[in-house]
Amino acid sequence: MRIILLGAPGAGKGTQAQYLMGKYGIPQISTGDMLRAAIKAGTELGNAAKRVMDEGKLVSDELIIGLVKERITQDDCQGGFLLDGFPRTIPQADAMKEAGINVDHVIEFDVPDEVIVERMAGRRVHPASGRVYHLQYNPPKNDGKDDETGEDLVIRVDDQEDTVRHRLSVYHEQTKPLVDYYQLEANAGNCQYHKIDGTKAVDVVSKQLSSLLG
Ligand code: AP5
Ligand code: ZN
Numbered sequence: 001m002r003i004i005l006l007g008a009p010g011a012g013k014g015t016q017a018q019y020l021m022g023k024y025g026i027p028q029i030s031t032g033d034m035l036r037a038a039i040k041a042g043t044e045l046g047n048a049a050k051r052v053m054d055e056g057k058l059v060s061d062e063l064i065i066g067l068v069k070e071r072i073t074q075d076d077c078q079g080g081f082l083l084d085g086f087p088r089t090i091p092q093a094d095a096m097k098e099a100g101i102n103v104d105h106v107i108e109f110d111v112p113d114e115v116i117v118e119r120m121a122g123r124r125v126h127p128a129s130g131r132v133y134h135l136q137y138n139p140p141k142n143d144g145k146d147d148e149t150g151e152d153l154v155i156r157v158d159d160q161e162d163t164v165r166h167r168l169s170v171y172h173e174q175t176k177p178l179v180d181y182y183q184l185e186a187n188a189g190n191c192q193y194h195k196i197d198g199t200k201a202v203d204v205v206s207k208q209l210s211s212l213l214g
Contacts, residue, residue, distance in 0.1 A: 001026060001080040001213065002102065004087070006178060007109030009167040010116040010123070011198045012205060014132045016109075017084045019206045024213075026080040029071055031064055033084075033130045036156075040127070054157050056166040058088065058174060065095045072101060080104075088175040093182075103191050105213060106182040109198035109205075113168050120164045124153035138202050 001024055005013040017028040035053060038046030045067070049059045068086050071077065083103070087093040122135040126146035133140045133153060141147050158167065186193035194212050198205060 002083075002104050003081070003213075004083045004103050004106045004182070005085075005109070006106055006175075006182070007198060008111060008113070008116055008171045008175075009164065010119045011109035011111045012202070013084045013109060014130060015138065015202055016205060016209060017082050018131060020082055020209065020213075023210060024080065026082055027076050028082045028084055028130060029068065029077070029086065030084040030130055031068065031086040031088075033127075034067060034071070035059060036127060054163070056158050056163040056170065058170060061089055061091045061095070065092060068092075068096075069099060069101075087178060088171075090177055090181060093178055106186070106191055106193050107209065107212075108179060108182075108193070108195045110195055111198040115199055116168060117161060117164055120159045121161065123156065123159055125156055126151060126153055 003020065003026075005017060007013050014028075014030060014033075017030065020026070021028050032053075035046070035049045039050045039053070040046070045063065048063065052059050064086065068083075072081065087096055119134060119137070122137070124133045124135065124140070124144070125131070126133075126149070128151065129146065129148065131146060131148070132138070140153060142150070144153050145151065146153060158164070182191065183193050185191050196205060196208055196212075200208070
């Protein structure tokens, strides 16, 4: 199964990707996680992306498209994948199409901006695994520690309120047009499009996803 998770920053893409990976045994391709890993490793790619990400802007299409094309040809992606945070511009979606990378389902997470600003303030992440927590809505079993490894959780650099608001405006300008793009793709019979209410509790959203994906 090949799935695109589409939604604003903080809409719950990473959280539900963890659930879907476990349920369907397909890998999560999170461009944000890949870029953060590159920053940590100090690669050329990471150095190029760091300032742009910290400011809440988008990394260049060219760089991201290259990254995803390389990842998607790896063996573990041949049975399907979950795209989390990609595509997020029309040129990225076009590049995917031109490369012959088709998807079965596009899932749009609908969450109002004000809910997102509040969510981001409580987010804690485990960078090595991509697991995501929230102090109130999805707390770790032990304060400040990842459930599986016991390692420290961190706050993302781009989760400060003013950066979150900037990321939301970038989403509305550059990524929201993909809603129409993929609805047209669905009308043409190229994929299925589902819009879900991302304001419901984490497990309610997971149940809804599993019932629509089967
Ligand atoms: P990226 O890492 O992709 O960030 P994002 O899209 O902004 O999304 P987030 O990871 O912030 O949110 P999410 O939807 O995964 O929500 P989560 O599940 O964590 O990108 C970061 C940066 O990298 C970009 O700004 C850009 O610079 C660059 N980049 C990445 N991809 C790119 C691309 N394709 N092109 C160009 N640049 C790119 O949940 C958020 C919080 O809410 C958590 O605390 C969680 O526990 C909580 N939560 C989740 N679901 C619920 C729920 N149902 N109820 C209550 N709380 C919930
Ligand atoms: Zn995420």
